[in-house]
Amino acid sequence: MSEQIGKYPFIVEPFSEDFAGRLSWRFLGNHLLRCASLHAGSRGFGYDQVNAHRHAWVLSRLVVEMEQMPCTGQHYTVETWVSKIYRQFTDRLFAITANDGSVFGYAHSIWALIDIESRQPIDLTALPAGGFAEAVSEREVPIKGAGRVRIKSTEPQSRHTACYSDLDINGHVNSIRYIEMVLDLFGKEIHAEGKTVKRVEMAYCAESYMGETLLLFADPSDDGRQQVEIRKESGEVVVKAAVELR
Amino acid sequence: MSEQIGKYPFIVEPFSEDFAGRLSWRFLGNHLLRCASLHAGSRGFGYDQVNAHRHAWVLSRLVVEMEQMPCTGQHYTVETWVSKIYRQFTDRLFAITANDGSVFGYAHSIWALIDIESRQPIDLTALPAGGFAEAVSEREVPIKGAGRVRIKSTEPQSRHTACYSDLDINGHVNSIRYIEMVLDLFGKEIHAEGKTVKRVEMAYCAESYMGETLLLFADPSDDGRQQVEIRKESGEVVVKAAVELR
Numbered sequence: 001m002s003e004q005i006g007k008y009p010f011i012v013e014p015f016s017e018d019f020a021g022r023l024s025w026r027f028l029g030n031h032l033l034r035c036a037s038l039h040a041g042s043r044g045f046g047y048d049q050v051n052a053h054r055h056a057w058v059l060s061r062l063v064v065e066m067e068q069m070p071c072t073g074q075h076y077t078v079e080t081w082v083s084k085i086y087r088q089f090t091d092r093l094f095a096i097t098a099n100d101g102s103v104f105g106y107a108h109s110i111w112a113l114i115d116i117e118s119r120q121p122i123d124l125t126a127l128p129a130g131g132f133a134e135a136v137s138e139r140e141v142p143i144k145g146a147g148r149v150r151i152k153s154t155e156p157q158s159r160h161t162a163c164y165s166d167l168d169i170n171g172h173v174n175s176i177r178y179i180e181m182v183l184d185l186f187g188k189e190i191h192a193e194g195k196t197v198k199r200v201e202m203a204y205c206a207e208s209y210m211g212e213t214l215l216l217f218a219d220p221s222d223d224g225r226q227q228v229e230i231r232k233e234s235g236e237v238v239v240k241a242a243v244e245l246r
Numbered sequence: 247m248s249e250q251i252g253k254y255p256f257i258v259e260p261f262s263e264d265f266a267g268r269l270s271w272r273f274l275g276n277h278l279l280r281c282a283s284l285h286a287g288s289r290g291f292g293y294d295q296v297n298a299h300r301h302a303w304v305l306s307r308l309v310v311e312m313e314q315m316p317c318t319g320q321h322y323t324v325e326t327w328v329s330k331i332y333r334q335f336t337d338r339l340f341a342i343t344a345n346d347g348s349v350f351g352y353a354h355s356i357w358a359l360i361d362i363e364s365r366q367p368i369d370l371t372a373l374p375a376g377g378f379a380e381a382v383s384e385r386e387v388p389i390k391g392a393g394r395v396r397i398k399s400t401e402p403q404s405r406h407t408a409c410y411s412d413l414d415i416n417g418h419v420n421s422i423r424y425i426e427m428v429l430d431l432f433g434k435e436i437h438a439e440g441k442t443v444k445r446v447e448m449a450y451c452a453e454s455y456m457g458e459t460l461l462l463f464a465d466p467s468d469d470g471r472q473q474v475e476i477r478k479e480s481g482e483v484v485v486k487a488a489v490e491l492r
Contacts, residue, residue, distance in 0.1 A: 014283050014293075015276040015420070019413040019456075026411065030261040037260050047260075072415065164433030165272065165426040167265040169318065174261070180411040187410030191456050210265075210437050 004137035005081040006039035012070050019191060022069035023076075025183060025200070029064070029176030032094055032107055035078040045132045054116045058204075059109060059175050060089065065143040065199040066096070066105030075099050081137040088112055088121040090132075093141045106141040146201040147221070149240040151229045156215035157185055162208050172207040173214075173238075182228045182241045185218050189245055199244040201225075205237045214238060250383035251327040252285035258316050265437060268315035269322075271429060271446070275310070275422030278340055278353055281324040291378045300362045304450075305355060305421050306335065311389040311445040312342070312351030321345050327383040334358055334367040336378075339387045352387035392447040393467070395486040397475045402461035403431055408454050418453040419460075419484075428474045428487045431464050435491055445490040447471075451483045460484060 008031075016027040040046040040057070050057060070076040077097050084091040094107035113122040124131060160181060168174035179200055189195045208214055208230075217229045221242070230239040254277075262273040286292040286303070296303060316322040323343050330337040340353035359368040370377060406427060414420035425446055435441045454460060454476075463475045467488065476485040 014280050015414065015422075017415045018410070019415060019417045021415050024411070034260050163430040164264070164436055165270070165430050167437070168261065169263045169265060169267050171265045176261075184409040184411050187456060190410050191413070210433060 004135055005079050005139065006035060006042065008035045008038060008078045008080075010076055010078065012072050012074050012076070014072065017072055021072045022196075023071070025064075025179050025197065026176055028066075028069070028096075029062075029179050030174075031078055032062075032064070032080070032109070033059070033176065035080045035094070036092055036109065036111075039080050040132075043132060043135045045135070050113060051116075055113050055122055056116050058112045058114050060112050060204055061110035061146060062107065062175070062202045062204075063109075063143060063146050063200070064094075064105065064107040066197070068104050069196070070096075070098070070104055076104055081139060082132065082135045083137065083139070085124050085131070085133060085136060087123055087125050090124055093139065095141060106143045108141060108143060108145070143199075146203060147223065147225060147242060149201075149203070149227045149229060149242055150221070151217045151219050151227060153217045153219050155217075156231075157218045158216045160214045160216070162210055162212045162214060164210070167210060172209055175202070175204060178202065178204075178230060178239045178241070181214070181216060181230065182239070182243060185216060185228060186226060186243060186245060195245040197243060198246040199242075201242040203240040205239060206232075208232065208238050250381055251325050251385065252281060252288065254281045254284060254324045254326075256322055256324065258318050258320050258322070260318065263318055267318045268442075269317070271310075271425050271443065272422055274312075274315070274342075275308075275425050276420075277324055278308075278310070278326070278355070279305070279422065281326045281340070282338055282355065282357075285326050286378075289378060289381045291381070296359060297362075301359050301368055302362050304358045304360050306358055306450055307356035307392060308353065308421070308448045308450075309355075309389060309392050309446070310340075310351065310353040312443070314350050315442070316342075316344070316350055322350055327385060328378065328381045329383065329386070331370050331377070331379060331382060333369055333371050336370055339385065341387060352389045354387060354389060354391070389445075392449065393469070393471060393488060395447075395449070395473045395475060395488055396467070397463045397465050397473060399463045399465050401463075402477075403464045404462045406460045406462070408456055408458045408460060410456070413456060416453075418455055421448070421450060424448065424450075424476060424485045424487070427460070427462060427476065428485075428489060431462060431474060432472060432489060432491060441491040443489060444492040445488075447488040449486040451485060452478075454478065454484050 096104040225242040228241040325341040342350040471488040474487040
């Protein structure tokens with residue numbers, strides 16, 4: 001089963017850390033997406049391969065839970081594999097491990113394959129030649145799924161105008177950039193109070209584009225998570241997120 | 247003389263590009279700083295080595311001029327070397343080259359070595375054992391020095407509160423993050439009008455910290471550069487910058 005699992009080694013390079021020398025969430029997040037892309041590409045269903053059929057992968061959900069962040073100079077390996085295939089979605093899991101086999105953290109992601117023209121999801125159980133069913137591994141990750149996000153606040157806690165440096169190659173705000181926006185709401189707790197980010201849950205509901213104003217609403221939940229919703233001025237929800245600090 | 251020059255190969259990885267598939271200025275800039283750090287470390291005057299004497303390197307000026315940005319999947323090499331040593335400053339140069347020997351661009355940087363306690367500059371011509379004089383290469387780069395920046399505007403064009411994701415391991419806003427802030431002022435020209443960033447000049451005048459409000463003032467200069475000054479609310483100048491689009 002292990003041949004289903006892609007393994008990508010990294011080192012925490014200078015200028016990829018946060019103020020405390022921990023790998024930044026931006027680098028971690030983009031490395032997860034890059035490894036997903038590399039792994040899918042090596043198995044025949046990467047960006048270029050699905051693009052040949054005018055399809056594209058869209059990230060729908062991402063949960064990352066870190067016991068510990070690797071720090072400056074530390075080696076870590078991103079392991080990733082396809083876990084389940086549903087009609088409209090597929091689950092991709094990640095383990096972030098140290099060289100001694102110990103675990104820094106895990107991640108769980110949900111993706112849809114869409115038709116580029118119609119923007120409609122492709123039926124993943126009905127792809128030609130069985131699709132990528134043989135890539136599936138049964139290995140699980142020991143983190144729970146995303147909780148619900150219910151925002152009561154009616155006043156945004158901050159606002160941000162989507163700008164050039166937020167965009168990725170698709171021309172919309174980078175998925176991981178939203179994680180930074182969410183964490184920046186809790187910068188004081190992280191920076192001044194010595195808290196660390198244990199867990200981030202992201203549900204991607206809509207794309208946002210250059211020049212659009214994003215409003216960030218935040219409320220604590222009953223179970224100790226910080227809930228965040230990023231909305232456009234129209235009220236359209238772009239991201240629902242939850243953060244757990246420790 | 248070539249043994250004085252450090253060479254560091256890279257590839258433009260997925261999720262390190264801007265909307266047009268060009269290596270982002272954030273990645274390029276941080277790679278330049280990382281290569282400077284690696285090169286200095288390999289020659290005995292890196293961060294850890296000078297820190298043992300309670301000294302630290304401080305970036306004072308950075309000029310980057312790109313004929314072309316490498317794009318998704320392209321290989322590039324950052325070459326870097328020490329070019330001159332003055333009393334309070336040292337020049338470090340960079341060439342960003344392709345595998346076929348053609349040049350993507352060049353960069354010029356000026357650094358001071360300061361005493362961590364007093365924050366005063368160390369005399370670089372009077373370091374023990376001749377300091378790092380033997381690291382110097384006479385190779386030049388064919389880009390001009392930084393011009394003057396004179397801002398007349400009294401109304402800021404944008405403002406930004408320094409946040410968690412802006413900070414680097416020193417606990418202040420990352421030097422390259424300021425380049426993003428500056429370029430974001432010209433996002434519309436870059437994104438909608440198809441212009442590209444030819445050249446960025448940065449003069450780092452003061453550090454900024456978590457929670458501080460930064461005001462960005464911008465004026466075109468007579469010679470076609472876009473001039474930008476980033477100031478704190480107190481009026482203290484943090485960065486003077488100039489940008490050339492093409």
